[in-house]
Amino acid sequence: MKPVEQQTLFLSVQELIENAKRNVIRNVNSVLVTTYFQIGRMIVEDEQEGAAHAQYGVQTIKKLSSHLTMHFGRGYSVDNLENMRAFYLAYSKSETVSRIFENSNSNYETPSRNLSEVLKLSWSHYVSLLKIKNADERRFYELEAEKGNWSLRELQRQVNSSYYERLALSRDKDGVRKLAQEGQLLEKPTDILKSPVILEFLDLKEDNRYSENDLETAIINKLEHFMLELGKGFLFEGRQRRISLDGDHFWIDLVFYNRLLNCFLLIDLKIGRLTHQDIGQMQMYVNYYDRKIKKADERPTIGIVLCKEDNKAVVEFTLPLNNEQIFSKEYKLYFPSKEELKKQLL
Known part of the structure; x- marks a missing residue:
């Protein structure tokens, strides 16, 4: 066998074993x-059959914990059993799970296979999700974690960064309801917008002096994190893309393409307060891409000025009322208060 053929064999066997391991972990x-x-x-x-429900339940869980720990070891503490109880109470109310039990008999093992098709995340994911009291918000994160194959760490980051609230701020009531039912769907440019954009992973401190070049370099160094923060379907096209007009040269800080929206997305970075010149410059970039770069079957280019401090009045009076291409968004280098974001939703 030739060395190239051997290498192909080795890699094929390795891939088979790795897939088998993943399947085992998934099944477990x-x-x-x-x-x-x-x-x-x-x-x-x-509990429902006990005389004094609350006290009855507490005592039963303590005794059950001791019994299971004696037989099976770790994993059956009182806290974990309480999580299992809360898990059932939260998820048994969903329409899909309810239907599974309606179509089963009293045997507890009967619906397990069907349940596994609905409850797709890890136990650690569900324990984390149970901390979210709002059912719509919890369902949104569950859907996004499933579709995005989020690790537990990524799920916790998205919750801590108020991903749900930041998306909800740019939607009407029907749009917010749709988030809980279907997760984030990219159908139009405004679907990608969050307020604000959270860049805590850049490790830039609020009280430190940094330039726009420092900000851009930090983003490039953490590009994967930044693209996750932007949302779904983003492909990195380049940095400092040059535009030349009659001998004058201009550079777009970051250029992405979104395969779901089928359009370019241009980002200009500003470390200060937004000005009308910033909006005008982005308008020029967007016009250039629409007229010179994009293909006829692609959607209009989106431009975002990512700034330290937004100026809604400047945006309102600089751009046309029917604007769907150019936006300004604040960035923050720390997680915002969920309470502050929720107040804006009311």
Whole structure:
């Protein structure tokens, strides 16, 4: 066998084993989650038959924890059993899960296979999601974690950065409701907008002096994180893209392409307060790309001025009322207060 053929064989066998390992982990996780859901169901149904529900439930969970720990070791603490109980109470109310139990008999094992098709995340993901009290918000993060294959760390970052509230700020009531039902869908330019954009992963401090070049370099160094913050479907096209007009040269800080929206997205970075000159410059960039770069079957170019401090009045009176291409967005180098964002939603 030739060395090239050997290498092909080795890589094929390696890929097969790695896929098998992933499937094992996925299957183990699925069994664990559905088992914990069933345990939660048993605890709740047992409580309902008790005389004094609250006290009865507390004592039962303590005794059950001791019993299971003695037989199976770690993993069945009182806190974890409480999480299983809360897990069942939160997710049994969903329409899909309710239908599974309606179509099953009283045997607890019967719906497990169907449950695994609905409860797709890891137990750690669900424990984290249970901390979110708002059912719509929790469902949104569940959908996004499933579709984006988020790690637990990425899920926690998105929750901490108020991803749901920041998207909801740019939508009407129907749009907010749709977030909870379907997650983030990119159908029009405004679907990608968040207020503000959170760049805590750049490790730039608010009280330090930094230039626009420092900001751009930090973004390039953490490009994967930045693209996750932008949203879905983004491809990096380049930095400092030059535009030449009658001997004058201009540079666009960052250029992306979004394969879901089928359009270019231009980003200009500003470390100060937004000015009308910033908007005008972006308008020129967008016009150039629309007339010289984009193809006939592509959607109009989107331009975003990412600034330290927005100026809504300047945006309102610089751009036309029907503007759907140019936007200004603040960035923050720290997680905002969820309470402040929620107040803006009211």
